[in-house]
Amino acid sequence: MRNRTMAWPEFAIGLSIVVLVFLAYIGINVWPIVIAAAAIGILAFAAQYRSKATSMTDGSGSARSKSRSAKVQSIGFNRIGGQDRAKHELIEALDFLVRPEAIKKFGIRPLKGILLTGPPGTGKTLMAKAAASYADAVFLGASGSEFVEMYVGVGAGRIRSLFKDARQLAVKEKKENAIIFIDEIDVIGGKREGGQQKEYDQTLNQLLTEMDGLYADETPRILIMAATNRKEMLDGALLRPGRFDRHIQVDLPDKKGRQHILELHTQNKPLADEVQLEKIAEETFGFSGAQLESVLNEGAIYAMREEKEQIEMRHLSLAIDKVMMGEKTDRETNQEERRRVALHELGHAIVAELVRPGSVSQVSLSPRGQALGYVRHQPQQEKYLYTLPFLEEQIMISLGGAVAEEMFYGHRSTGSQGDFDQALNIVETMVNAGLTSLGIVKMKHVSIEALSGEMNTIMEQLTTRTRQMLEQHRDTFQHSLEKLIQDEQLSGDDFRCLICESKQLPA
Template sequence: MIKELLIGVGIAFALFLGYIHVIQLMPLLFLVGMGVALWVLLQRRSTAPAATKEAPVKHNITFAEIGGQEHAKRELQEALDFLRHREKIKSLGIRPLKGILLTGPPGTGKTLMAKAAATYTDSVFMSASGSEFVEMYVGVGAQRIRDMFRRARTTAKKESKDSAIIFIDEIDVLGARRGQHSHQEYDQTLNQLLTEMDGMSTTQSPLVLVVAATNRPDMLDTALLRPGRFDRQIKVDLPDKEGRLHILQIQVKGKPLAKDVNLEHIARETFGFSGAQLESLVNEAAIIALRQEKTEVTQEMFRDAVDKVLMGEKTGRKPTPEELQRVAVHELGHAIISEVMRPKTVSHITIAPRGNALGFVRQIPEDDRYLHTPEQLEEQINVALAGCLAEELHYGNRSTGAQNDFVQASGLARTMVKCGLSRIGIVDEEHLPESVLDTEVRHILSKQETNTQETLKPFKKDIADFAQHIVDEESIGGAEFRQWLQGVLNQHQIASAKALPLGELGTEVGL
C-alpha cells in the first residue's frame, strides 16, 4: 500500500514540474510508462499462485467425516503413517514417500481426502490447481512451482512442523506427457515439478509431500509416475451400496427426517452416484421441503431429489394430451418388461418432463453389479426396446421418443460382441471388421425385439387403461405398479386355464 502511494505521489510531482515547465513532460511520461510496464511484467513473473500467496489453510476435516471410501482411506492412512512415525521408519531404513496420486471419477472425495491427510499428519496444507501454473509466458509456471515449495518449507519451519502437504488438483493439466504441447511453458513447468519432488534441491526436513488428484491418470508423464515421485497411486472409486449408505448417514446429520425415510432404500436406488451427487441429493431433498413449507424431509422428497439429480429440474414443456398418453404407454412398456424379468426393480414411473426426457422409469438394481452375463445383458436390451414396442402394440406405430433407447440397446449389443458373448464367439476388437460387428448387432437386436414383443402381447388390452391412470397422476410408485401388474397376471392365468394345460400358463403370460 505504501509503495503504491509513493509511486502515485512521485507521478503527481513529476506532472506538476512538467506543468510549470521545469522539466520536459513528454520524455518523462515515456520513461515512466516504460518503467511501469517493466515493473508489471516483473511482478507477474514472480507472482505465485493465488492459493500459495495466502496463508496456508487450516482444515479440521478428518477421515471419519469421509464416507464410502474405506479401502482408499486405509491405503492413504498407511502411506501417511510414514510422516507421523518418522523415527520408526528411519530405524528400518525406509525412504519417505514423496508423492501420492489420487485417481478416480469426479466427485468421489479426492480433495476431501487430501484435506483429511493434512489433519491426520498435523502438516502445513497448501493447495493449488494445475491450471494456475500454466501461462503464456515461458518460465512463469516453473517460478510458481519453486515459490510454492519454498513457501511450504518456510511456513512449516515457522510453525515448528516437520512436514507440509501440497495438494495439486487436476494435475493432468500440469503433468501431461512432455512433447504433446507446442508451447515450451508446459514442459518447463513439469520439469520444475519433477526436480522439486525428487531432485538435487529436495530436503528431508521439513519434508514436503505432494498429494495430487486427477481423473485422467493415462495422460500423465511417465517420469511423474515413477517411484521417488508419486510412490503411491490410490484409486478413489464410486462408492458401493454400503459406502453410499455411510455417506447418506453423514450428510443427513442436522436435517429433520420424517419417520418414513429409509436410507437403505435410497442407497440401493442410487447405484452409480458419487459422494458429491449424494450430498447434492440430500440438499435437494431439504430444498424441496423448504419449497413445500414442511418441517421434515420425507421419503417422497428424497425420491423427487433423486430424479432431479439424475435428470435435472422439471422443464416448462407441456406435451399435448395425445403425447402424454403415448409417453405413458412407452414408459409402461419399459416397466412391465423390467418387472417381469427382474421382479421388484421398478422404483417409480413418471411422465413429468425433466431435462431432455419426457418421462422415465427409475429402476432399483438388485445388487451393485460389475460383471454381467449374456442373459443379464439381453434383459437390459429387452427393457430398452420395450418402450417403442409397447407403442407399436397399442398404436400400431412407433415414435421418435425411443431414440435414446435404441442407442442404449445398440451399445449393449456391441458390448456382447466385443466381449465374446455372441454367437461368433471370441473376437479381436481391434481387427473386427465393422461389417461383421454390425451384422451381429442387428441379429442380437432382432432376436431380443421378437422376445420382447411376445412378452408384451398379453398386456395389450390392459396397457391403455393403466397408461391413462399414469397420465392422471403424473407419477406412480413401484408398489402401486406391482399391485396392478399382479392383478393383470392373475387375470391372464385364470383366462388361460380354460384353454391351456396348467404347465403352459407361464408361456401364455410371457414369463
C-alpha cells in the same frame, strides 16, 4: 522530516535546470546532456515499474497460497464416508511422514507423491485435506489450470513458488510436514508428445525437478498429492516410482458407503421418522458422494418450499429424480403424445418387472431434462461383473419402450433414440468382452460390416423376444395406462399391484 525528504527530488530537478540554463548561456551545447538524462530517467522508471510488478505478482501468489492454507478447515477421515479401502491405503502412506524414525530403522525410501484417481465427486480433495490434518501438515492446494498461461515460463515459475511457499509456511507455523495438493494434474501432466505444447512441457519438467529435489532428511518434509479423473492421460515420468509412488483409486461408493455418506450429511437436517436412509442408498446406485450430498440438499429445498418442518421421504424421492434427470420442465404435450409416452414407459417397466421382479422403483410422466417420461430402477444387489443373460435383459428393458409403441401404434417415434444408443453401447460391451459370435476380438480389428451385422442380429433377436414377452401382457398395459395418465406417477409397489390385478382379470 517526511516533507523534507519529499522536497529533495524537487530541489535536484530545480538545480539541474539552473545548471543547464547557465551552460547554455556560456555557449555549451546542452542537448546531448538533456537526451542522456532523459534516457537514464526512462530506464530507471522502467526498472522501478518492473520491480513493483514482480513484487506484486510474488506477493499475490504468496498471499494466494497462504489464503489457501488458511482457509483449509480441519477435517478428519471419519468425516469421509464410503471410502474405507482408499482411506486405509492413504493413512498407511501418510505414516511415512508421521513416523520418520521407523523409516530410517527399516531403510524404507519415503514416498514423494500420492496420486488419487477416480470419478468426479468421490471425495479426492476432501481426502487430501484429511491427510494434511492426519499428518499435522500445512496444506497448499492448487489446480492444474492455475499453472497454464500463454506466457512462456509462467507455469514453471509458479511451480517453484508453490514449493517455496510450502517450505516457508511450514517453518512459520512450526510444522515438520507440508502437503502440496494439485487437482486436475492431467492439465499439466499429460503425455509429452512434442509439437506445440512447449509451455506445458516446461511446467511438467519443473514439477519433476522439484519432486526429484525432495529428500527424506530435509525439514520440513514435503509430500505431493494430486488428483485426476483421467490417469491414462498422464505422462509416464510422473507415474514411475520415485515420483508418484502410490496410486490410490477412489471409487464410487457401494451401498454401505452410500448409507454412511447419507448419515454424515443428515446430521444437521431434520428428517421425518418415515425416512429410511437404507432405502435411499439402494435407490442411488452409481451416485458419487457429491451427488448424494446434492440429493439431501435438494430434498431440504423441496421441504422448505412446502413450508414443512421436516424432510419427508417423498422430498428425497423427488430430489433423486432431479439429480438423475434434471429439473422438471414446462413442456406441454397433447393428449396423444401423452398417451404414447405413457405406453412407452410402461413398456420399459413391464419388461423390467418380468426379467427382474421388484426392480422398478417409479414410473413417471413428468418431463425432466430432455425426457418426457422415465422409469427409475433400483438394483437388487450391487453388481460389478455382468453375464451374457444379464446384459441381454438390460437390452430388452431398453427396447421395451419402442416395442410397446409398435404394438399399439404400428410404428416407433424419435423418443426411442436414447434407448437405442444405450442398447448399442451394451452390445459393444458384449463384443469387447467376447460374449458374441465374433469370439474374442479387439474392436479395432473388427470390420464395420462385421460389427454392424453382429449388432443387427443381436438387436433383432432381442427385439423379437421383447415383443413376445409384451404381447402376453397386453392386459397390463390397458389396466395401468389410465392410472398412469391420471396420476402422472406410479410407485414401484403400486405398479406391481396393477400387474397382479391385470393377471386376475378375465381374458
